[in-house]
Amino acid sequence: MEIRNLGASGLKISAIAxxxxxxxxxxxxxDAALACVREALDQGITTFDTADVYAxxxxxxxxxxxxAGERREGLEIFTKVYWPTxxxxxxxxxxxxxxxxxxxxxxxxRLGTDYVDLYQAHRYDFETPLEExxxxxxxxxxxxxxxxxxxxxxxxxxxxxxxxxxRELRIPFVSNQPQYNMLWRVIEAEVVPTSEELxxxxxxxxxIAQGVLTGKYxxxxxxPAGSRATDESGGAGFVSRLLTDELLEKxxxxxxxxxxxxLSLAQLAVAWVLQNPNVxxxxxxxxxxxxVAENVKAAGVRLEDDALxxxxxxxxxxxxxxxxxxxxxxxRDF
Numbered sequence: 001m002e003i004r005n006l007g008a009s010g011l012k013i014s015a016i017a018x019x020x021x022x023x024x025x026x027x028x029x030x031d032a033a034l035a036c037v038r039e040a041l042d043q044g045i046t047t048f049d050t051a052d053v054y055a056x057x058x059x060x061x062x063x064x065x066x067x068a069g070e071r072r073e074g075l076e077i078f079t080k081v082y083w084p085t086x087x088x089x090x091x092x093x094x095x096x097x098x099x100x101x102x103x104x105x106x107x108x109x110r111l112g113t114d115y116v117d118l119y120q121a122h123r124y125d126f127e128t129p130l131e132e133x134x135x136x137x138x139x140x141x142x143x144x145x146x147x148x149x150x151x152x153x154x155x156x157x158x159x160x161x162x163x164x165x166x167r168e169l170r171i172p173f174v175s176n177q178p179q180y181n182m183l184w185r186v187i188e189a190e191v192v193p194t195s196e197e198l199x200x201x202x203x204x205x206x207x208i209a210q211g212v213l214t215g216k217y218x219x220x221x222x223x224p225a226g227s228r229a230t231d232e233s234g235g236a237g238f239v240s241r242l243l244t245d246e247l248l249e250k251x252x253x254x255x256x257x258x259x260x261x262x263l264s265l266a267q268l269a270v271a272w273v274l275q276n277p278n279v280x281x282x283x284x285x286x287x288x289x290x291x292v293a294e295n296v297k298a299a300g301v302r303l304e305d306d307a308l309x310x311x312x313x314x315x316x317x318x319x320x321x322x323x324x325x326x327x328x329x330x331x332r333d334f
Contacts, residue, residue, distance in 0.1 A: 082094060267295065
């Protein structure tokens with residue numbers, strides 16, 4: 001397993017992180033989830049990412065159970081706060097001081113740990129002053145409940161403002177967690193340059209585009225049984241927009257490039273995101289242990305310039321690059 005620093009911080013993490021969005025507590029049974037985490041550990045993954053909202057807190061509980069008994073100092077456990085949890089009442093949401101302070105305690109209890117290595121704002125909150133949010137995060141860090149803070153899907157401007165406050169408060173703001181893959185490159189124009197300047201690393205989610213870049217979805221054919229596209233409660237809505245014959249045909253044309261590199265399509269996709277020097281880790285998910293074992297093989301792979309150029313030529317205008325696509329929910333009307 002390749003080990004990288006998270007941004008410019010001293011925290012070292014595995015280049016492949018294991019995440020349990022959609023899967024644990026919802027798409028797969030607990031025994032299968034535990035088997036996937038065990039495989040991740042066996043493959044050298046030390047970094048585990050979750051969030052309180054995943055399966056409405058169940059994913060944190062499953063991950064906590066899966067990691068019980070492991071040497072805590074040898075793990076990097078990340079979680080997030082923002083989206084509604086519990087019954088979803090007006091204070092069960094956002095980045096207010098109340099929600100952050102209550103949420104960190106709930107997450108620690110479910111994860112079975114005294115602290116998380118990284119506590120992340122799952123989106124930007126337009127309903128709470130940024131100063132209030134960052135001051136609450138500072139108190140979480142100073143209380144020893146989190147070692148570092150990060151964000152997810154923040155724009156370059158939001159990252160810069162948050163980082164400035166973190167510097168004033170003397171707390172380590174070290175990461176951003178955006179969607180990033182061959183097809184979705186919206187962070188490249190603004191977020192990545194800003195993050196490089198500030199010493200912030202990307203922990204990217206959906207490196208295989210919800211499974212589309214594995215090549216398992218074929219043009220003109222229905223989605224395979226049991227795939228994410230057939231699971232209405234586990235992510236079908238996220239992948240459906242990508243299931244056009246035009247795009248699926250292009251994905252199939254990536255196979256010779258993967259073959260030339262000695263990789264599967266999934267490994268090619270994960271290796272591709274890890275080529276970006278601002279990417280500290282790629283988060284993979286799995287419903288079966290063998291998926292973990294396959295994707296981990298992308299760690300440490302260096303793609304040749306000719307391969308990167310060929311990928312761009314195949315995908316062409318199917319790549320989304322508009323930085324305005326990085327968005328957080330607007331202020332709600334109560």
